[in-house]
Amino acid sequence: MSHDMTVLKRLLWMVLTLCALAGGPVFAADAPPATAADQALRQQSQPLNNAPVWREVRSGEQHYTTVQGVETGVLIQSGGQTWRALRNGPLMLYGGIAFCAMLVLLAVFFKLRGPIRLSEAKTGRMIQRFNTMERMSHWAMAISFCVLMVSGLVMLFGKHVLLPVFGYSLFATVALVCKNIHNFVGPVFILSVLLFIVLFVKDNVWQAIDALWIRKAGGLLTGEHVPSHRFNFGEKTWFWLGVVFLSLTVGISGLVLNFPNFEQGRAIMQTANIVHLIGGLIVMTLSLAHIYIGSIGMEGALDGMKTGYVDETWAKEHHELWYDAAKKAQPAEKPAGGMPAPARV
Amino acid sequence: MARMKFICDAERCIECNGCVTACKNEHEVPWGVNRRRVVTINDGVPGERSMSVACMHCSDAPCMAVCPVDCFYRTDEGVVLHDKDLCIGCGYCFYACPFGAPQFPQAGAFGLRGKMDKCTFCAGGPETNNSEEEFRKYGRNRLAEGKLPLCAEVCSTKALLGGDADVLADIYRQRVLTRGKGADIWGWSTAYGKPDAPATAPAAGGKS
Numbered sequence: 001m002s003h004d005m006t007v008l009k010r011l012l013w014m015v016l017t018l019c020a021l022a023g024g025p026v027f028a029a030d031a032p033p034a035t036a037a038d039q040a041l042r043q044q045s046q047p048l049n050n051a052p053v054w055r056e057v058r059s060g061e062q063h064y065t066t067v068q069g070v071e072t073g074v075l076i077q078s079g080g081q082t083w084r085a086l087r088n089g090p091l092m093l094y095g096g097i098a099f100c101a102m103l104v105l106l107a108v109f110f111k112l113r114g115p116i117r118l119s120e121a122k123t124g125r126m127i128q129r130f131n132t133m134e135r136m137s138h139w140a141m142a143i144s145f146c147v148l149m150v151s152g153l154v155m156l157f158g159k160h161v162l163l164p165v166f167g168y169s170l171f172a173t174v175a176l177v178c179k180n181i182h183n184f185v186g187p188v189f190i191l192s193v194l195l196f197i198v199l200f201v202k203d204n205v206w207q208a209i210d211a212l213w214i215r216k217a218g219g220l221l222t223g224e225h226v227p228s229h230r231f232n233f234g235e236k237t238w239f240w241l242g243v244v245f246l247s248l249t250v251g252i253s254g255l256v257l258n259f260p261n262f263e264q265g266r267a268i269m270q271t272a273n274i275v276h277l278i279g280g281l282i283v284m285t286l287s288l289a290h291i292y293i294g295s296i297g298m299e300g301a302l303d304g305m306k307t308g309y310v311d312e313t314w315a316k317e318h319h320e321l322w323y324d325a326a327k328k329a330q331p332a333e334k335p336a337g338g339m340p341a342p343a344r345v
Numbered sequence: 346m347a348r349m350k351f352i353c354d355a356e357r358c359i360e361c362n363g364c365v366t367a368c369k370n371e372h373e374v375p376w377g378v379n380r381r382r383v384v385t386i387n388d389g390v391p392g393e394r395s396m397s398v399a400c401m402h403c404s405d406a407p408c409m410a411v412c413p414v415d416c417f418y419r420t421d422e423g424v425v426l427h428d429k430d431l432c433i434g435c436g437y438c439f440y441a442c443p444f445g446a447p448q449f450p451q452a453g454a455f456g457l458r459g460k461m462d463k464c465t466f467c468a469g470g471p472e473t474n475n476s477e478e479e480f481r482k483y484g485r486n487r488l489a490e491g492k493l494p495l496c497a498e499v500c501s502t503k504a505l506l507g508g509d510a511d512v513l514a515d516i517y518r519q520r521v522l523t524r525g526k527g528a529d530i531w532g533w534s535t536a537y538g539k540p541d542a543p544a545t546a547p548a549a550g551g552k553s
Contacts, residue, residue: 065383159412
């Protein structure tokens with residue numbers, strides 16, 4: 001019973017922290033306003049009952065101190081307890097479970113279903129799907145993402161997974177390297193995400209045919225190929241959810257943590273860290289599915305991002321409408337020289 | 346084994362900052378770091394109180410719970426210490442601590458954090474007691490010399506006490522019991538109403 005209450009309380013805090021992303025610090029907001037006037041009055045009515053002072057101690061408000069620095073005037077900041085309870089509690093537990101469950105799920109799916117193969121033989125005729133710029137921005141994002149994922153996982157779970165194996169000295173060295181890599185690769189990731197969004201947003205808007213993809217659930221279970229333009233609804237969902245929303249949320253909250261020299265207080269950094277963790281754990285978990293379907297999960301899928309060209313059979317089966325338009329716009333054979341712009345629909 | 350604790354008697358602290366200065370000098374603390382500070386609540390308002398605060402060496406220490414490399418440890422005397430050789434400067438202990446005890450000397454551009462520094466209860470670190478290495482990283486190890494924390498020892502009004510919790514509790518209990526008498530005892534007016542309260546003007550709009 002009391003356990004349920006704690007869970008409820010934690011959930012409430014989670015909602016509050018999420019609200020704080022938009023509305024500023026909530027940690028101090030529930031404290032009563034400065035009670036200096038109260039206190040002066042109390043000194044007259046009940047001189048030996050100094051409760052207003054003790055209320056202020058726990059308020060998280062700035063008071064007077066000669067020591068210079070950020071928030072040195074705050075005697076007790078209570079938000080850290082909430083941050084600790086969330087991070088060491090539900091976020092680590094459910095985040096870890098979700099990440100592992102996705103790995104298991106994909107392994108089982110691969111075992112049962114195997115890779116999605118082409119129904120017809122390859123034609124040998126290649127058609128350009130991504131130009132160099134598009135592939136560069138994708139791989140810059142992908143590589144920095146993987147580096148951030150590994151270093152982030154080490155910092156979140158390493159204490160429980162790697163430390164018992166590595167021992168203190170070695171693990172501390174690994175974690176130090178991870179922390180520094182995480183801090184320096186983070187901004188690179190944000191830049192590559194922004195570039196990626198600019199390059200790909202045009203082909204990721206809603207198109208009427210996407211309704212069909214949703215109705216047939218992408219043909220995931222039936223094995224049927226659903227026609228689509230350059231990107232199908234699954235890819236579009238990953239673009240808007242994974243790249244635009246989650247990656248930018250994680251990126252912005254990461255910048256708040258990465259640059260403490262702007263004198264932001266602890267409440268903001270605690271909130272940013274919780275947002276960073278929630279967003280990071282979700283995007284990491286989902287990315288596993290994306291990496292799976294883009295590599296071993298589908299025959300020919302990796303070629304597009306690796307070389308920029310896909311076989312006509314692949315194009316026809318997976319992106320029929322895009323294929324039709326691309327056929328009209330450019331000659332079928334891979335050109336010997338020059339790099340024509342990829343067809344867009 | 347004694348359980349070491351600090352206690353600051355807010356009825357006695359006169360905000361002289363002697364503890365802050367003594368600590369900084371004794372341990373040759375890194376630039377920009379103050380292991381102890383004095384905060385005055387509602388400065389200038391009747392009833393203001395000052396309190397000296399540093400690491401409180403918690404039993405369930407948040408810093409220890411969130412450290413990703415597990416660099417904190419607790420001595421037999423309940424003092425929370427950390428190993429600067431393991432610290433990676435991530436700042437998590439700083440997020441978790443309610444007292445603002447963990448601080449970081451800036452180690453590079455853009456606020457890059459160095460090794461965390463905090464109050465050690467004058468108990469040094471994992472290195473050999475009173476070695477040069479220990480002093481350089483953590484400051485003096487007074488406990489190993491049989492002395493108590495300097496901040497408490499220099500306190501001019503004995504507001505700040507540091508030492509065995511049982512002894513401190515006895516001292517503080519004695520103070521509370523003998524501080525004032527009759528209606529001057531702390532809590533009397535709360536428990537037994539307002540003895541000859543001065544005629545304060547009733548709040549606007551309230552019943553007279």
